Amino acid sequence: MAKLNFASDYTQGAHPAVLKALCETNMDFSSGYGTDEYCERAREKIRVSCAAPKAEVYFLSGGTQTNMTVLDSILRGFEGVISADTGHIAAHEAGAVEFTGHKVLPLPHTLGKLSAADVEAFAKGFYADGNCDHMVFPGAVYLSQPTEFGTLYTLKELEALRAVCDTYGMRLYADGARLAYALGCPQNDVTLPDLARLCDVFYIGGTKCGTLLGEAVVIPQPGAIPHFFTQMKRHGALLAKGRVMGVQFDALFTDGLYFAIGAPAVEKAERIKKALREKGYTLHFDSPTNQIFVRLTDEQYVSLSEKLIMSFWEKPDESHTAVRIATSWGTTEEDVEKLIEAI
Amino acid sequence: MAKLNFASDYTQGAHPAVLKALCETNMDFSSGYGTDEYCERAREKIRVSCAAPKAEVYFLSGGTQTNMTVLDSILRGFEGVISADTGHIAAHEAGAVEFTGHKVLPLPHTLGKLSAADVEAFAKGFYADGNCDHMVFPGAVYLSQPTEFGTLYTLKELEALRAVCDTYGMRLYADGARLAYALGCPQNDVTLPDLARLCDVFYIGGTKCGTLLGEAVVIPQPGAIPHFFTQMKRHGALLAKGRVMGVQFDALFTDGLYFAIGAPAVEKAERIKKALREKGYTLHFDSPTNQIFVRLTDEQYVSLSEKLIMSFWEKPDESHTAVRIATSWGTTEEDVEKLIEAI
């Protein structure tokens, strides 16, 4: 019998409605590089969803590509980007931001989150240092919503970060690789219009939220990043058949699909967490979105691994293993039930 | 009535067999980043087609990304890459190779092609120059098969280039964005095994040859590029759902599909060229693959543009416009007939 696969939220293809749109438009003709009507339609729907009628919207292939292209485009040469030390750009992108010439400035995190106070202290300390001209200037703040730990920034926290950015002339950039699962989370109070209001640039994740690939970069204030199209090309991030992403995001933003797919995944994660607790498992930490972090004894780990594909997270001590279990738009009721039975 | 669209070979989605494979596998689970079984299956078929049983094969999203990632990975810091001055990396990639820190060394071309003699003269002159240590070393040769002009290198020409590369310690890299149309061309005498034997690295184009996206990089000698996986990640070129490309290339290399789709497109291009000649049009230059270059009077250009979407190529003089007409795997008999009628 095939193992249950809860390793991640990018283990399946596209949401059926997204795939259907790809099939229906497959033999249509369109122009290249995102200049087609599908992209334009998707852009318009995203603008509406973001209450940002003049926003520029671009489609890129994946998260690391998006992060490096956006950050290199918004940072000046002498600037780096502040990130939680657990931020994806700091830890798991093989130095892609550094490849573009910019340092990632790591700050401590709380369950994956930066605090406005820490960012402010860092920026204040930087400018107070008589040697600051010999150091990398903090030019932007990178955060992910939800974070790599599945946690959420509150609206208040985001506003506080925005205020610090304003004080110290920094741009604010949000990585929304799993944004649908934030938007579908009951605890979440940050909307797309909030992100558009508070961020200089952010992206709406597709790859982990129902598309085969693709991330939608939103620049709320048009012109804020000059010639971003050419920047994309220069970073290898301009797809010839941009329509492939336009069609998919058009589908995701039709009839509120993007807002609908997160909640069931989060609700399933909650049920799994409840079952885990009831069966005596220990959560490694609590996380409100579609990712579950469990601390297993090594025996539990071996035994569960026979039935279930999970992601290794870390080894908190000699005899335990922390793992990640993720639900997604594609998780079925049946698989949830099997999982609960299996644990 | 919709205009006929012959602007390019990337104006439609995927070949039906490719799309079918995507649909059939859509809800299957797989691991990420190209470690899945679809990618592995595609790799194995490509190895067989290339008669390169140990080749490493990687899937990247698009041509510019592939070129910059491969070239940055095979060049040492003090090296640049020789290219025809009309080469895609020299002219139309927004400086992506330079972005990675390497100079493109442009040489004159003949219908898009480099000659071994020119490359040899350049390399010889370089090392003869007493100041060469103050200059960019030629570390690799970039060519495209077919070229941006739709022309083909012969086997003999490629072997001559390989010999020059051997003499001067340069790597040879072939951009096969439109490779299916070379392989499907009656004049062509360069096979995939030839490319695998002669090149240090090359890529088999998907985007223009039947996939939604994706290019397959082939490194015939395993280990020739250390840690190319991490290089991909660092260049933003590692797709989370690598399977999306694996599934498509698996389909393209099943039952010889990749070798079957080029010939009809080339044959259609031949018929269109014949019709153009018969109707008194002037070819801008002759080109044996799926791209046709026509020199129109400006009146012809305006008039044809009402019925036909073409690509602007250049203005050879004040009163003429050269355009490109391209067929593809998706071009229908019906559209060819309509086009011949329209001209």
Add this chain to the structure above:
Amino acid sequence: MAKLNFASDYTQGAHPAVLKALCETNMDFSSGYGTDEYCERAREKIRVSCAAPKAEVYFLSGGTQTNMTVLDSILRGFEGVISADTGHIAAHEAGAVEFTGHKVLPLPHTLGKLSAADVEAFAKGFYADGNCDHMVFPGAVYLSQPTEFGTLYTLKELEALRAVCDTYGMRLYADGARLAYALGCPQNDVTLPDLARLCDVFYIGGTKCGTLLGEAVVIPQPGAIPHFFTQMKRHGALLAKGRVMGVQFDALFTDGLYFAIGAPAVEKAERIKKALREKGYTLHFDSPTNQIFVRLTDEQYVSLSEKLIMSFWEKPDESHTAVRIATSWGTTEEDVEKLIEAI
């Protein structure tokens, strides 16, 4: 007997007045990184000489370093720099500008000079190209005064280049590695205040004009390059003992020394050229400053090389060799006489 050395203008140490200043200040204490009083004094004198009272002035070690640091700081990511294809950055800096991620856009030259007409045609053609967003934007124009051929831009030519830059939003940057020899040339009509008025940034060469090392970057409009100090540091171009250059430039700009050292060198070059002509030598091309380009038969080359160290320039044909003979601030009357005798 030692050979006469006319190979270059960087074959000796420092002008005696410059060396004297280094000796006199040697044991004085100063702060680091160009924040010392010698640098400040030199800056103030340079501002006065440039009639640019608010100019920012920075001292860097050498020409390639200066070019790459300045250009990377004034170009945006999607921009490259136009240069004569014989420009130092295009030909003889080992790809340092490309190392910083920017393409050098080469244009044809006339004796090392760009023409405003060519630059305008290029920029106009660029923006007229429907694919320009896929190409490297021309963001700046690089020129050298005098050029690598020892030739001079006239004021009118510089003004025309400035006008083109204004039309197309490009910055103008002048490399003044040998500027003293332009300023000391009777034909020259471009003053330091002209350069300060017409260029966004330029540098006043020290290495070839009397110092042990050092180039003075002048940014006439303060703030035009944000945080250039940190850009210098980031490019490895910030010397701990900045004073070493401050002391030297202070000496060079005291009592008009910088304006005095060029004329004798140019005058000596004129006498040498006259002698060459009289003795039947052929100038490779005429050049009005301190560099002389002579076309020798290979026999002449071998014979002269026994008495004289020259620089190889190029081989114009099978039986000739073009060489460069350079005078400098350090060239003695005696050596000029010996040279004239020797030829």
Add this chain to the structure above:
Amino acid sequence: MAKLNFASDYTQGAHPAVLKALCETNMDFSSGYGTDEYCERAREKIRVSCAAPKAEVYFLSGGTQTNMTVLDSILRGFEGVISADTGHIAAHEAGAVEFTGHKVLPLPHTLGKLSAADVEAFAKGFYADGNCDHMVFPGAVYLSQPTEFGTLYTLKELEALRAVCDTYGMRLYADGARLAYALGCPQNDVTLPDLARLCDVFYIGGTKCGTLLGEAVVIPQPGAIPHFFTQMKRHGALLAKGRVMGVQFDALFTDGLYFAIGAPAVEKAERIKKALREKGYTLHFDSPTNQIFVRLTDEQYVSLSEKLIMSFWEKPDESHTAVRIATSWGTTEEDVEKLIEAI
């Protein structure tokens, strides 16, 4: 009365013997770019001092430039460099290493020093991480001898680091900006031959050890860094008048001068530390070479600052200030006495 200046070891010009050599050779002719006889003479003396008869030796202008050029040349694209988080490259070089595309991987320090155990744990953990291919590979270890804290690696510690580097395929690079003060320290047991035996590359500092500028990069195994000359050029680090550094290093390595200038500076620092302790001052931490770190009350800081120029180090708490006092080759007996009197 002028304040006493103990701010740093780069506040004065050159050691008299070095300056004398510059003066004596000033009007001599030489070839450029370090190909001259002074450089060659200095190289030969350095090879002898290092017991590395085949070593390649290059002269660069300053420390940051040297670090970025060397590290970018020895790292492969997918690699970064391990450094103490207080290492100069990590903290005070404005992101110069990142500018070259490589991440600095910071590890905790003990008074500026890395431990072999920490480096080993990091490397081991890296390769044990299933996601390591998504991360920056540790390609080299950077350390400074003495460190930024004035502390010294013992021979045993260096050998342990070398062993870890061997185990994990990392290169070892030592920054010797203040190396003369290590060599002149009684506690030191690491010789130049030791560095040449244990490091893949290291540099012998000039700027802080008696020259106007210049650092001598030693590559004990010739060919270990291909075309380092061109790498220097490409990084803007090739000085036209390389002789300026050759002459100075020739002087420094004549009659053991480099080995003679450190000890007096260290001995003076010891006397100052003794006096500080006797007068009730608290050392911020103890440091055996030419740098002294004192923890002052803010009152002491204000009061001392009236007589003495020191360097601000950090504010350990609200009411204290830690400062650095540095001696150098140029520190006089008289100034030491005045300082002891003043405190």
